[in-house]
Amino acid sequence: MKKVIILCCLLALMGCKTKQVHSKSTEKSVPAAEITKEEVPQEKKAYELGKRILMTCNNSKFTPFTRSEATDKVIANSTIENINKICAKYNLKYGLFKDLEFVEKIHIKDNNSNVYRFKALFEYEKANKELRVTMDADNKASAISTKDWKDEFE
Template structure:
């Protein structure tokens, strides 16, 4: 009976995936500034249309191969839906480094038109390289992004 109870408890716990949230105050100001500056710099290029190819020194190979046409298209969609980018506020950091992945910074974005709250999500690997950035509608509960 104990074994059956233990198996049921284990099954119940494995059904719901939880994500470890990092205490924002435990993250260095330097790291927070680095992520904020990266996100703001990319979103600001949507205003100026002065796109710069990302360096493999700063980002992973997948992000470095992002074409200027792809960046233009993403900005066109963002501008059409939300208007120009104004600023972003850090809400939480999901620490997924225990699986070898990255920290996920979740920001609420402020745009000219805020018909709905926008999330700007930025992935930072343990080696300090940026792994990705996306923007989408904000959900209070963290839901992993699936391509």
């Protein structure tokens, strides 16, 4: 009976072992200080598009994205109604939006796009949000999202 219990415990420990999963589709992230001159225009465009959305929370005025700035998916999802819903939550929880602080760029090899991570600065100190702007190979925003801030890219 003891052998069966020990065997079950060993099997349970082996089954619960966690694995480190490393994605081969991303390159090493590039911190803000290491952005090359060729990458600066795309980073500035990502900053401006992200800031345009979050500034809507302060002044309720949103200029829709054009087809030269964003993909059809982003244009369809960035309606004033959707943005106002998000802004209502953020204004109550974090206060007024101040600015974006560029943190890093991650290159995605699969689709040749870049993810720009910005730390969103709000009025209240407890605000700890991240804005991610994904720019595709055509220099258009293909995704814009907010998440809780984590130091590591996930």
